[in-house]
Amino acid sequence: MKTDSIFYQIFQQFPASFFQLINRPASEANAYQFTSVELKQLAFRIDGVFLPKQEQPSQPFYSHFK
Numbered sequence: 001m002k003t004d005s006i007f008y009q010i011f012q013q014f015p016a017s018f019f020q021l022i023n024r025p026a027s028e029a030n031a032y033q034f035t036s037v038e039l040k041q042l043a044f045r046i047d048g049v050f051l052p053k054q055e056q057p058s059q060p061f062y063s064h065f066k
Contacts, residue, residue, distance in 0.1 A: 008048050031056040
């Protein structure tokens with residue numbers, strides 16, 4: 001699976017930067033894991049997803065669609 005490498009690399013290395021961009025506290029990145037997800041529906045791809053960690057299941061998820 002190929003990802004949008006610029007955004008993926010930035011958010012993988014500096015997850016707090018995403019939360020700063022959406023005017024949320026950078027510390028919220030601690031409650032998330034960043035990954036790439038592919039859904040089986042004619043290869044619909046979400047290039048980058050911030051999913052809440054298991055300890056924080058009520059938090060929203062954030063994604064970057066291509």
